[in-house]
Amino acid sequence: MIKIKIKHYLGVACMLTAFSACTPTLTNKTANTSTPASYSDSQDSTNVASVNWQEYFADPYLSALIDTALKNNQELNITLQEIDIAKNEVKEKKGEYLPFVDVRAGAGVDKVSQYTRDGSVEENLEIDGRGFPEPLGDFMIGAYATWEVDIWHKLRNAKKAAYTRYLSTVDGRNFMVTNLIAEIANSYYELLALDNQLRIVEQNIEIQNNAFKIVKLQKEAAKVTELAVRRFEAQVLSTRSLQFTIRQQIVETENRINFLLGRFPQPIERNSDSFISLVPDSIQSGLPAQLLANRPDIRQAELELEAAKIDVQVAKARFYPSLGLSAGLGLNAFDATYLVKAPESILYSLAGDIAGPLINRNAIKATYYNANAKQIQAVYNYERTILNAYIEVVNQLSNINNLSSSFDLKEQQVQALTQSINISNDLFRSARADYMEVLLTQRDALESRFELIETKMQQMNAMVNIYRALGGGWN
Template identity: 50%
Template sequence: MKLFKIIYFGLLLIVCSCKTLNTNLSIPEREAPTSFSKTSTDTTSIAKINWKDYFADEHLISLIDTALVNNYDLQMALQRIEIARSGVRFSSGELFPKIDGNIAAGSTKYAKYTESFAGNSTTEFEGKGIPNPVEDYFLGLTATWEVDIWGKLRNSRKAAISNYLASIEGNRFVMSNLIAATAIAYYDLLALDNELETLEQTIKMQHEALEVVQLQKEVGKANELAVQQFQAQLLNTQALKKNTLQQIVETENRVNFLLGRYPQPIERTKEKLFREVPQQIAFGVPSQLLLNRPDIREAEFQVQASKFDLKAAKAAFFPSFNIGAAIGFQAFNLKYIFQSRASIGYAASGGLIAPLVNRNALKAEFNRAKANQLTVMYNYQKTILNGYVEVANELSNIQQLRDIISLKSQENEVLENAIVASKEFYRMAKANYLEVLMAQQNSLQTKLELIDVNKQQQIATVNIYKVLGGGW
């Protein structure tokens, strides 16, 4: 009776102490804006457009298709899904009894001055004494089952399911980033192709200018200094061309790396760099990011998983109810094991196991799960905020780049006219060679800047598609 009371009060103490383990955690949440723009509340978003329709470039589409099959980061993300799926299967199996086939054989020799020896030496079975050592053979089934009274195993399974769903969203996030990275590298390559073409045209023009100056020197209308300046400018442009050729090689290799293949030529059309960008981009409303962006969805499932993990950690403080059973053939001699039904034996047991001494380890695990839940909750809020900021930045970037392109186009036109005028004035001795050199240098710089701005604009259209949640 005293033992029963001790057990009762021990269990009561455990249950009461567990009431202090709070699993209802919360953090301050900042309310997200209702729109990205004060003048627009349209819910249409380009994130819903399939990436093949969005990019509409057959060469780029082919590259992305190859990347989605061969890219190593994506393959690793797929394996993380398989790992999470196996975790779900394992946690689901923990809910059911474990039944094992058991074949066992043993031998025990009792020391002479023991209770077992004394008992066996005076016991006869079918007219014979029990041998010493005595053999023991068993062939049958054993089963164990932890009855999930407090929901520990069910919560572990729910956590595994949430982690599995998070891994799927993680894979989609990798896919979205891969598509964007491939497109960005592709536009880098188109820009370099156009830079190379511009440099080659400039080199041709500078060759012609150098020949003119050399002829003028021969007739006494120019000096050696002018020839050297024109020649130096030509050499500088030729060096820029070599540098651009190296960048093209490296960028092609970067694309091939994303595609999971060794270096090979990349098919492309350099004119695609200047494809028209829509004047209006449908960006929807901030609340759609919760559904469209896979990184936010992944963070949300991680929060769910952490909540179930915390509940499972709390349930570990409660007594666990275990049931065990065994049935099979058993005998101390193999010739008896299948002789009759008398060789069939069985056993059944059940009991509560309550943690009493090692509670510090359970508290440490609970505190770990609690800190992990708070961490992923903060990460969820951070991911939402980051998504909003990224969209706001790209929307502003697209507008500014559109204006810059307009200005740079006008500047380029003015400087091309300045080159023509400077050459004519130089022939008429109304301008010196430095003015011609300056006009050529300024024109080249502006053309390269215009190419770069067009590249930035195309990359901005890739980024806005990605940050709105497109590409998976």
């Protein structure tokens, strides 16, 4: 007995060695996940990404918009269905390595010619004292099972890969949540900026109308020509035209937010009075290594890489023999009344087979090579995602610092130009400045105030974007 077992195991080992030796050799690549030690020589691990979005965005109007979007956004709901699809694929793969059992029932009738071997034999047979029935019935009911024994974990690995991809779809949904929150917040701050720009235009129209009245009076007093009157009138009309352009931008921005919220156009509630005085919070960026855990897109890329590695193992297992088992148990008789008579009507079967590819394995090799190529692609994608995340954070940190300095200087510029409007008007009344100086001063003051609002919006957008870049919002 011992010798027989040894020979049996040696035979199996030789067969496996032969199949293993025929497996093609692949080129492997390992992902480089190293990141710089810090963003700016700081080792503070406190990270704003761990702050909940309700706390990060303190504006109650903005918080309500985000909350509505997380419930109603169609694209997000589509992604949730993709998660369910991936979950069902895991169940499908799990079912493939469990036995399949089918219940079958059937009935039929058959008559053979008496001038054949079967017909002549049936002619002389008797069953229970009766002649052989003609035509011959066939009634059957039973259960049949088939099972591929997962020796090489090919089926289990396929299920594991499907489960890993399911987890990656969850992180894909989290990344979409992060981007959705950022998009709504940026659009909201853009809306506040447009409100303030519209208010500035309306104030500027009033200033220009007053200057226009003065010019007309000076024209009547022959102090200026008709050219000055027309230039002032053109300036007023240009500013009034700008007013309608901004109103259209407000409508479009509101509807962009409404679309993200999954609802038809309606006014967006907001408080834009204190927009210019908003001060971005100080940002604690933590350490670059934390991006690997905080950024959903990085975790998604990591899971896709893990799934691709498992796919290679699945493809490799196709080179090895597969073992299949089949069995059946049921009742079979030519007359339905005999089905209940046991054990005469009982039928059963049990079979096993082992098969492996031997010749013309090109399709299996191609699948194996493709699986490895996709694995290498996943490595590069993982590395690229990490690099992109780090660069995004660095860019936004630099942007925050530069915008802070720019806003301070633009604020001083607005103060200087606002004072110059009154000075130019006074000089114009006393004929110590011409009308072109007044017009240019008004135009420069309007542009500087617009730029100040624009810079404030960019500051708030940078605060939103750094939160997104660090991986905040989804948790």
